[in-house]
Amino acid sequence: MKKIKTVTLVGLGAIGAAYGSRLQQFLGESFKVVADTERVKRYTEQGIRVNGEEVPFRYISSTEPAEPADLVIFAVKNAELPQAIENARNHIGENTIILSLLNGVSSEEEIRRATGNAHILYSMCVEIAAVRDGQNIHYHSIGRICFGDKEQYGTKDEEAVRSLFEDAGIPYEIPQDIMHTIWAKFMFNVGINQTSAVLKARYHVFQQLKDAHEWVESAMYEVVKVAEREGIHLTEKDVHSYRPILHNLSPDGQTSMLQDVVAKRKTEVEYFAGKVCELGKKHGIPTPVNEQLYKIIRIMEQSYYIHSPERSN
Numbered sequence: 063m064k065k066i067k068t069v070t071l072v073g074l075g076a077i078g079a080a081y082g083s084r085l086q087q088f089l090g091e092s093f094k095v096v097a098d099t100e101r102v103k104r105y106t107e108q109g110i111r112v113n114g115e116e117v118p119f120r121y122i123s124s125t126e127p128a129e130p131a132d133l134v135i136f137a138v139k140n141a142e143l144p145q146a147i148e149n150a151r152n153h154i155g156e157n158t159i160i161l162s163l164l165n166g167v168s169s170e171e172e173i174r175r176a177t178g179n180a181h182i183l184y185s186m187c188v189e190i191a192a193v194r195d196g197q198n199i200h201y202h203s204i205g206r207i208c209f210g211d212k213e214q215y216g217t218k219d220e221e222a223v224r225s226l227f228e229d230a231g232i233p234y235e236i237p238q239d240i241m242h243t244i245w246a247k248f249m250f251n252v253g254i255n256q257t258s259a260v261l262k263a264r265y266h267v268f269q270q271l272k273d274a275h276e277w278v279e280s281a282m283y284e285v286v287k288v289a290e291r292e293g294i295h296l297t298e299k300d301v302h303s304y305r306p307i308l309h310n311l312s313p314d315g316q317t318s319m320l321q322d323v324v325a326k327r328k329t330e331v332e333y334f335a336g337k338v339c340e341l342g343k344k345h346g347i348p349t350p351v352n353e354q355l356y357k358i359i360r361i362m363e364q365s366y367y368i369h370s371p372e373r374s375n
């Protein structure tokens with residue numbers, strides 16, 4: 063079996079640092095974080111703390127020469143992916159396995175188109191709600207990483223990642239149908255991330271208020287409809303399967319999109335509602351809930367950059 067000995071991470075944010083700290087502990091110097099020179103300088107000067115503990119990550123600038131890694135993990139936001147791919151170029155070789163932990167349904171294809179890599183495992187993480195506050199990352203539950211080959215089950219690449227995660231203490235799952243798993247998670251993000259960003263609401267609002275939860279599911283049902291036409295069979299059961307997951311998230315936690323809005327960062331709305339509306343148009347399926355969410359979140363993003371008028375009294 064191929065053994066993964068070297069790993070490079072691109073994206074040391076909430077998710078990257080949470081899983082990266084376990085890999086750092088297991089692999090030591092063989093686990094590297096690649097970033098542009100400016101970020102490396104900041105990380106080196108300010109450090110990164112995960113659940114209050116400083117993690118001695120090994121940083122490497124994207125301009126430094128590097129041997130291809132056995133595994134490259136992407137954990138940036140969707141809009142940051144093109145630059146992240148460029149930053150990781152020196153670390154991706156012919157035999158490098160790639161995992162993309164990004165939410166949404168487009169990052170793996172984007173990486174494949176940009177790199178031509180033939181070892182991309184489709185993946186996502188679930189039951190983790192990680193929060194980033196500057197150089198401090200917090201999470202309650204580490205959740206698990208779901209991954210798998212798009213075409214077949216039980217490949218050598220899957221086995222290599224499984225063995226690494228087992229050794230590094232990273233919970234994982236290799237579902238029979240990874241595309242179904244990824245679309246189901248996408249459906250949940252379309253519901254919870256976007257409504258939480260608009261309402262500026264933490265999980266307890268959705269755990270306690272029926273109306274808020276119904277709004278989440280109304281956005282999710284639009285994904286069920288468009289997914290069917292894309293050959294992904296999601297059902298009401300899949301929608302309901304996310305109820306206990308939402309219920310078990312830390313009441314005080316925030317979705318990654320709510321964190322973006324609070325920090326006035328660009329959100330992933332193009333990859334959530336934007337994608338649902340695009341597929342709705344393609345297949346002639348109305349997606350009114352996502353159309354409204356798209357408009358509202360785009361306005362919220364634009365409002366970061368306008369100044370409020372002086373008050374006259």
Ligand SMILES: NC(=O)C1=CN([C@@H]2O[C@H](COP(=O)(O)OP(=O)(O)OC[C@H]3O[C@@H](n4cnc5c(N)ncnc54)[C@H](OP(=O)(O)O)[C@@H]3O)[C@@H](O)[C@H]2O)C=CC1
Pocket residue numbers: 072073074075076077078096097098101137138139140142145146147149163164165166187188190191192193194317318330
């Ligand atoms: N947070 C969560 O609980 C969950 C998030 N997700 C998904 O995971 C993905 C990542 O989210 P999250 O971790 O929250 O996002 P963050 O914004 O916390 O982290 C992204 C990190 O990537 C870094 N970065 C951006 N561009 C580059 C680049 N070109 N090279 C190197 N590093 C770069 C950023 O650096 P800098 O610090 O300088 O901004 C930041 O630290 C998203 O798709 C999200 O939807 C999935 C499940 C749960």
Ligand SMILES: CC(C)(CO)C(=O)C(=O)O
Pocket residue numbers: 165188189190191192250251254255316317318319
């Ligand atoms: C599932 C959820 C909502 C938290 O894990 C997430 O994926 C996110 O915040 O982006």
